[in-house]
Amino acid sequence: MVESTVNWKEQAQKYQEAFLEDLKDLLRIDSVRKDDEATDEFPVGPGPAIALKKVLELGERDGFKTEQFENWAGHIEYGEGDEILGILGHVDVVPVGTGWDTDPFEPVIKDGRLYARGASDDKGPTMAAYYALKMIKDLDLPISKKARIIIGTDEESDWQGISHYLEVAEEPDFGFSPDATFPIINGEKGNHTIELEFAGTNEGGVQLVSFDSGLRANMVPQDAEAVVFAEKADLLKEQFNAYLDSTDAKIRGEALVKDNKVELKVVGQAAHGSKPQSGVNAATYLADFLTSVDLAGGAKTFVHVAKTYLHEDPFGKKIGVDHEDDVMGKLTLNSGIYDFKDGETATININMRYPQGTTPEAIEEQFNQALADEDVKVVPQPGGKGPHYVPKDDPLVKTLLDVYARQTGLEAHEQVIGGGTYGRLMSRGVAYGAMFPDSIDTMHQANEFMAIDDLMNAMAIYAEAIYELLK
Numbered sequence: 001m002v003e004s005t006v007n008w009k010e011q012a013q014k015y016q017e018a019f020l021e022d023l024k025d026l027l028r029i030d031s032v033r034k035d036d037e038a039t040d041e042f043p044v045g046p047g048p049a050i051a052l053k054k055v056l057e058l059g060e061r062d063g064f065k066t067e068q069f070e071n072w073a074g075h076i077e078y079g080e081g082d083e084i085l086g087i088l089g090h091v092d093v094v095p096v097g098t099g100w101d102t103d104p105f106e107p108v109i110k111d112g113r114l115y116a117r118g119a120s121d122d123k124g125p126t127m128a129a130y131y132a133l134k135m136i137k138d139l140d141l142p143i144s145k146k147a148r149i150i151i152g153t154d155e156e157s158d159w160q161g162i163s164h165y166l167e168v169a170e171e172p173d174f175g176f177s178p179d180a181t182f183p184i185i186n187g188e189k190g191n192h193t194i195e196l197e198f199a200g201t202n203e204g205g206v207q208l209v210s211f212d213s214g215l216r217a218n219m220v221p222q223d224a225e226a227v228v229f230a231e232k233a234d235l236l237k238e239q240f241n242a243y244l245d246s247t248d249a250k251i252r253g254e255a256l257v258k259d260n261k262v263e264l265k266v267v268g269q270a271a272h273g274s275k276p277q278s279g280v281n282a283a284t285y286l287a288d289f290l291t292s293v294d295l296a297g298g299a300k301t302f303v304h305v306a307k308t309y310l311h312e313d314p315f316g317k318k319i320g321v322d323h324e325d326d327v328m329g330k331l332t333l334n335s336g337i338y339d340f341k342d343g344e345t346a347t348i349n350i351n352m353r354y355p356q357g358t359t360p361e362a363i364e365e366q367f368n369q370a371l372a373d374e375d376v377k378v379v380p381q382p383g384g385k386g387p388h389y390v391p392k393d394d395p396l397v398k399t400l401l402d403v404y405a406r407q408t409g410l411e412a413h414e415q416v417i418g419g420g421t422y423g424r425l426m427s428r429g430v431a432y433g434a435m436f437p438d439s440i441d442t443m444h445q446a447n448e449f450m451a452i453d454d455l456m457n458a459m460a461i462y463a464e465a466i467y468e469l470l471k
Contacts, residue, residue, distance in 0.1 A: 006139065006141075006463075006464070006467075008135075008407065008460040008461070008463050008464045009407070009456075009457070009460045011135055011139070011460070011463065012131075012132075012135065012456050012457075012459045012460040012463065013456065015131050015134070015135065015459070016452075016456055018131075019127065019128070019131050019455075019456075019459070020109075020114070020452070022058055022127060023107075023114070023123065023124060023127045023455075024107040024114075024116075025054065026051060026054055026055065026091070026118075026123050026127060027105065027107045027114075027116040027117070027118055027119060027123055027124075028105055028106065028107065028116075029047060029050050029051045029054060029091075029105070030047045030105050031047040031048045031050065031051040031091050031092050031093050031118070031153075032045075032047055032092070032093055032094070032095050032096070032117075033045055033047075033048060033092055033153075033154050033156065033157050034046075034047060041071060042071055043070075043071060043072065043160070043161075044071075044092070044153055044154045044157070044160070044161070047092075048071075048091060048092040048153035048154060048161075049071035049153065051091035051092070051123075051153075052068070052071065052073070052074055052091055052151055052153055053068075054091075055074070055076070055091060055126070055127075055130070055151050056068055056074050056076065056151070058130065059076035059130075059149075062134055062137070063137070064076045064077060064078055064133075064134075064137070065077040065078070067169075069164060069165050069168055069169065070164070071153065072152075072153060072160065072161040072162075072164040072165060073150065073151060073152050073153060073161045073162055073164060073165035074150075074151050074165075075148045075149060075150045075151065075165075075169070076130065076133070076148065076149040076151075077146065077147070077148050078133055078136070078137055078146070078147045078148075079143045079145060079146045079147050079470060080146055081143070081144050081145035081146045081470075082145075083145045083146065083173045083174075084145070084146045084147075084148055084170060084172040084173050084175075085145055085146070085147045085148070085172060085173070085174060085175050085466065085469050085470055086148055086150055086171075086172025086173075086174070086175030086176075086426055086429070087129050087133070087147065087148070087149045087150065087175055087176060087177070087178065087462075087466070088150045088152065088162065088172075088175065088176075088177045088179075088421075088422035088423065088425065088426075088429075089122050089125065089126030089129060089149065089150070089151055089152070089177065089178055089179060089422070090122050090126065090151065090152040090153065090154075090155035090156070090162075090179070090422065091118075091122075091123060091126065091151055091152075091153060092152070092153050092154050092155055092156050092157075093117045093118040093121065093123070093156065094117070094121070094156045094215070094216055094218075094219060094444050095215040095216065095219075096117055096446075097215060097219075097222055097223070097270055097445075097446055098222065098223055098267070098446065099222065099267075099270075099446030099447070100446050100447055101115075101446075101447055102115055102447070104116060104117040104448070105117060107119070109452070112451055112452055112453060113449040113450065113451050113452065114449060114450055114451075114452055114455070115447060115448065115449040116448065116449075117448055118448070119448050119449050119450045120434070120435065120441075120442060120443055120448055120449065120450040121179065121443040121444065121448065122155070122178070122179045124434065124450045124455050125178035125179060125433060125434035125450075125455070125458060126149075126151070126178055126179075128178065128433075128434055128455050128456075128458045128459040128462060129149060129178045129434075129459075129462045129466075130149055131459050132459050132460075132462035132463035132465075132466055133147055133149060133462075133463075133466055135459075135463045136463060136466060136467050136470070141467055142471070143467070143470035143471060144470065144471060145469070145470045145471075147466060147470055148172065150162070150165065150172075150422075152165070152422060155179070155421075155422060156216065156218065157216070158383055159383075159422075162422055162425060166425065171425075171426065172426050172429075173426075173428065174396050174426060174428040174429065174469070175396075175423070175426055175428075175429055176396075176400065176423055176429065176430050176431060176432040176465075177421040177422040177423040177429070177430075177431045177432070178431075178432060178433055178434050178458070178462065179421045179422065179423075179431055180417060180419065180421055180423075180431035180432070180433070180435070181415070181417075181431075181433065181435040181436070181437070181439070181441075182404055182408075182432065182433045182434075182435065182436050182437065182458075182461070183400075183401055183404045183405070183410070183411070183412040183413060183415070183437075184397060184400050184401055184404070184412070184413075184414060184415060184430055184431070184432055185415050185416070185417050185421065185423065185430055185431035185432070186389065186390045186391075186392060186394075186397050186414050186415070186416075186430045187327060187328055187387070187388065187389040187390070187414070187415070187416030187417070188387065188388045188389075188416065188417055188418075188419070188420055188421065188423070188424050188431070189274075189328055189329075189331075189332075189353040189354055189355050189387055189416065189417070189418045189420075190353065190354045190355070190360070190384065190385060190386045190387045191351070191352070191353055191354075191384055191385045191420050192351075192352050192354060192360040192363055192380075192384040193217055193349065193350065193351045193352070193380075193381040193383070193384065194349075194350045194352070194363070194364065194367055194378060194379065194380055194381065195347050195348070195349050195350070195379045195380075195381055196305065196347065196348045196350065196371075196376050196377070196378060196379070197345055197346070197347055197376065197377040197379055198298045198301055198302045198305075198340070198345070198346040198347070198348075198375070198376055198377075199297065199298030199301075199345070199346070199375065200298055200299075200340060200341055200342055200343055200344045200345055200346045201297035201298040201299065201342075201343075202295070202296065202297050202298070202299045202342055203296035203297045204294060204295075204296045205230070205231050205294070206228065206229065206230045206231075206236075206293055206294045206295055207228070207229040207230075207295070207299065207342065208226065208227075208228055208290065208295055208299035208302070208303070208340060208342065209226075209227040209228065209229055209261065209341075209342050210225075210226060210227045210340060210341050210342065211224070211225075211226040211283075211286070211287075211290075211302065211303075211338055211339070211340035211346075212224070212225050212226075212338065212339060212340075213225070213282055213283035213286065213337070213338040214283060214336045214337035214338055214349070215336075215337075216273070216336060216337070217273060217334070217336040217337060217349050217351040218272065218273035218274065218334070218336065218351060218419075218444070219270055219271075219272070219273050219334075219336055219444045220268070220269070220270055220271040220272075220273060220276050220278075220279030220280070220281050220334055220336065220444075221268065221270070221281055221282050221283045221335075221336060221337070221338070222267060222268050222269060222270035222279075222280075222282055222446070223265070223266070223267055223268075223282055224265070224266045224268070224282035224283040224285070224286040224338065225263065225264065225265050225266075225286075226263075226264045226286055226290065226340075227261055227262070227263055227264075228261065228262045228264065228290070228293065229260055229261055230260060230261075230262060230293075231260060233257045233259070233260050233261065233262050234257060236255070236262045236293065237255040237256075237257055237262055239289075239292065239293075240253070240255045240262070240264055240289060241255060243288075243289045243292075247285065250268070250280050250285070251266050251267060251268050251280060251282060251285050252266070252267045253265050253266040253267060253286075264286060264289070264290075266282040266283075266285050266286045267282060268280035268281055268282035268285060269445075270444055270445045270446065271444065271445065272419060272441075272443050272444045273334040273336055273351050273353075273444075274332060274334075274353045274417065274418030274419035274420075275332070275418065275419075275441075276314035276332055276333065276334040277314040277315075277332070278441075281310075281311075281312075281334075281335065283306065283335065283338045284306050284307065284310050284311035284312065284335065285311070287302075287303040287306030287307050287310075287311065287338075288306075288307045288311050290303040291303050291304055291307045298346060298375065299340065299342075299346075301374060301375050301376060302340050302346050302348075304374075305348070305371070305374055305376060306335070306338070306348060309370065309371070310333070310335045310348070310350070313333065314332055314333060314334070315330050315331060315332060315333065316331050316332075316333040316352065318370075319333070319366065319367060319370045319371075320366045320369070320370050321333065321352065321354075321358070321362075321363050321366045321367070323354065323355060323357055323358040324355065325355035325356045325357045327355075327356065327389070327416060328355030328356050328387060328389075328416045329355060329416060329418075330355070331352060331353065331354045331355060331358065332352065332353045332418050333350060333351075333352050334350070334351050334352075335348055335349070335350045336349055336350070336351055337349035349381075353418030353419070353420075354387070355387060355416075356387050356389075360380065360384055364378060364380050385420060385424065388423075388424035388429075389416070390428055390429065390430050392414040394428060396428050396430065396469070397414065397430060399465065399468050399469060400430065400432050400465055401413070401414075402468075403461055403464045403465040403468060404461060404465075406464075407457070407460060407461050407464065408436075408457075408461075410437070417431070432462075432465070433458045433461060433462070434450070434454065434455065434458035434462075435450075435454065436454055436457070436458075439451065439454055
């Protein structure tokens with residue numbers, strides 16, 4: 001056993017080469033949830049299960065105890081004791097989308113940055129936490145508690161995997177999720193989703209054949225496409241090009257004419273759905289344009305609602321659900337998925353991250369009130385989560401902030417986010433890194449990356465923090 005006073009940054013650097021090789025192998029696995037490939041064996045598709053197996057194999061290789069809970073989740077365990085420290089990460093990733101300069105599942109290092117889908121969310125940080133625990137094991141430091149790195153497989157969607165884990169395994173007594181930012185996230189807003197349903201009908205000489213945008217409810221839609229039937233198709237194309245010119249390059253797009261149909265495409269800017277103000281919603285811009293077209297029936301209502309109540313309003317003011325709390329900040333609203341097909345029920349999926357002081361019931365009531373005169377049905381979706389907060393004077397929060405301040409020399413303070421992390425699944429759970437205040441956030445975006453220096457610094461912080469919490 002070595003002395004308990006460790007230069008954590010120096011120790012972390014010794015692991016960099018091996019860490020990057022293991023991380024690259026994990027990043028090469030396409031672990032997007034694919035329900036169309038789901039089976040009884042692979043409930044969210046094979047990709048997340050393959051990634052889960054890969055992480056557990058690393059744990060076995062390095063001498064840890066591991067346990068897998070079907071293809072839903074698993075954990076890597078170290079130490080003995082009555083209390084369990086949980087470190088909750090995930091190996092699933094959001095869909096790729098468009099706009100990548102490299103293969104999203106072939107990791108590339110450029111200018112000190114590691115590019116791949118999952119580099120920052122959440123394979124990179126999860127592996128940094130794993131190597132931090134490995135460091136403690138290799139140093140044979142004295143501990144009195146048990147640590148478990150717990151791996152989920154569908155954090156980016158329904159959290160079924162980690163929910164299954166908590167049904168069959170012990171809930172950790174305290175812990176963190178390496179899936180956000182430093183210095184800490186000790187508060188998370190509530191998460192509530194509403195779907196608006198419209199009649200997929202048309203009338204008249206101009207008709208909306210289809211409108212498609214969005215990959216996930218928790219992503220700002222980067223791409224939107226619509227097909228419009230119009231007798232004067234060339235004129236519609238000219239109008240669309242004029243609209244693009246009027247947006248001051250917030251969006252890009254193109255119009256293609258095929259007989260009497262016009263294919264309209266808009267490209268905005270993806271962002272995490274908890275930060276819609278950081279993105280450019282391609283769907284609402286396309287709807288904004290289409291309100292100038294002579295549509296009728298359900299098609300007209302569909303684009304009218306999108307423009308009137310959702311366009312350029314990330315805080316829900318137009319619909320009237322805006323709310324702000326002194327600790328948790330503002331409610332955010334992301335309309336993430338748009339689906340219109342002529343003759344079928346059309347939908348808009350709207351995800352809100354809400355602070356203390358409002359409720360899903362109050363949000364739903366306001367939606368119904370605001371849309372009372374529109375031909376639309378408001379349908380609350382299951383699976384929401386309430387606000388979560390661990391006080392800043394809790395020993396867990398104090399320890400993590402002390403370690404961060406000691407290693408970085410930066411101010412350590414509490415933070416609340418709109419994003420949801422596995423940290424909220426523990427009554428004394430928080431999110432902790434791996435991004436730093438000056439990191440560039442590319443989560444859920446094209447060309448996702450994480451700086452290697454950030455990953456290594458996070459590894460050092462995690463190692464000291466885990467050790468302090470296990471002593």
